[in-house]
Amino acid sequence: MAHYNGPKARINRRFAVKPEKSAASEEVQQIVPIFESAGAVRALKNRPFPPGMARAHGRKSVYGQSLAEKQKIKYYFGISERQLRKLYSIAKRQKGNTADNLKVLCERRLDNVIRRAGLCKTRPQARQGVAHGHFLVNGVRTDVASFSVRPGDVITVSSAAKLREMYKMISDEAAKGVDLPWLSFDAENLTVTVTSLPMAEDFSLPVEMGLVVEFLAR
Numbered sequence: 001m002a003h004y005n006g007p008k009a010r011i012n013r014r015f016a017v018k019p020e021k022s023a024a025s026e027e028v029q030q031i032v033p034i035f036e037s038a039g040a041v042r043a044l045k046n047r048p049f050p051p052g053m054a055r056a057h058g059r060k061s062v063y064g065q066s067l068a069e070k071q072k073i074k075y076y077f078g079i080s081e082r083q084l085r086k087l088y089s090i091a092k093r094q095k096g097n098t099a100d101n102l103k104v105l106c107e108r109r110l111d112n113v114i115r116r117a118g119l120c121k122t123r124p125q126a127r128q129g130v131a132h133g134h135f136l137v138n139g140v141r142t143d144v145a146s147f148s149v150r151p152g153d154v155i156t157v158s159s160a161a162k163l164r165e166m167y168k169m170i171s172d173e174a175a176k177g178v179d180l181p182w183l184s185f186d187a188e189n190l191t192v193t194v195t196s197l198p199m200a201e202d203f204s205l206p207v208e209m210g211l212v213v214e215f216l217a218r
Contacts (some may be wrong), residue, residue, distance in 0.1 A: 004075065007124065008035035009043030010051045015072045016044050034075045034205055036122040037052035066215035068209050076205050077106055078123055081166040088216040099209035100200035107198040110137070113155065115191040116204065117185045119167050126154060134158050134167070155192040 004011075012033045031048060033041050045060060060068065074084055091101035106112065111126040114135065120126035129135060129147040136156045137149070149155070157167045171187055182202060184193040203209075 006095055008037060010039040011035060011075050012040045012044040013047060013051050034072060066211040069211045070215050072207050073212060077112060078127055085216060099213045103200045103203040106200055107202060108148045110147040110149060113149050115182055117183050118171050122172060122173060134163055149194045151194055151196050153194045157190040
């Protein structure tokens with residue numbers, strides 16, 4: 001799962017959150033894709049229903065719903081079952097609500113922070129950049145995508161001219177990720193500063209985390 005190379009369009013169609021009308025207004029929420037690559041997003045837009053010839057009828061069991069919610073997180077953040085259970089173990093030992101703690105831990109991943117800040121278009125792209133040593137945390141080259149950021153951490157792009165030119169172009173094109181209360185992005189210097197810990201409300205994927213916690217607690 002951490003290195004998923006299968007058909008992303010099918011995953012988008014299977015797990016993407018369906019648009020719903022707000023109770024206060026008639027505004028329709030935008031579909032949230034699991035994978036943000038152009039082809040996968042286009043496939044979801046053109047065919048916003050699960051893949052396969054036979055359509056599923058009826059409601060899923062509680063187990064089926066919990067499994068689907070867990071899979072959403074694994075595909076969305078590109079983490080393995082082992083990594084997710086490790087995060088759950090950490091969240092369970094922390095004070096407060098385990099589901100909220102798990103959301104915060106997922107958001108604090110280095111590859112996710114880079115994507116949310118707008119330095120990359122997708123999380124797989126951010127993870128690849130981290131693995132290739134394109135980013136420094138507090139001046140130290142960090143190639144571990146699961147690195148958990150802390151308040152005060154400063155993420156910068158490598159000093160290589162071609163890399164800075166590439167990420168500058170990406171950040172200029174990025175449409176999301178520059179108005180987060182817990183991140184400060186300097187587009188001119190390609191610097192991301194973690195000003196505070198993210199809150200559970202900052203979790204970018206609509207998911208029933210309570211079901212995920214129940215599943216992992218089995």
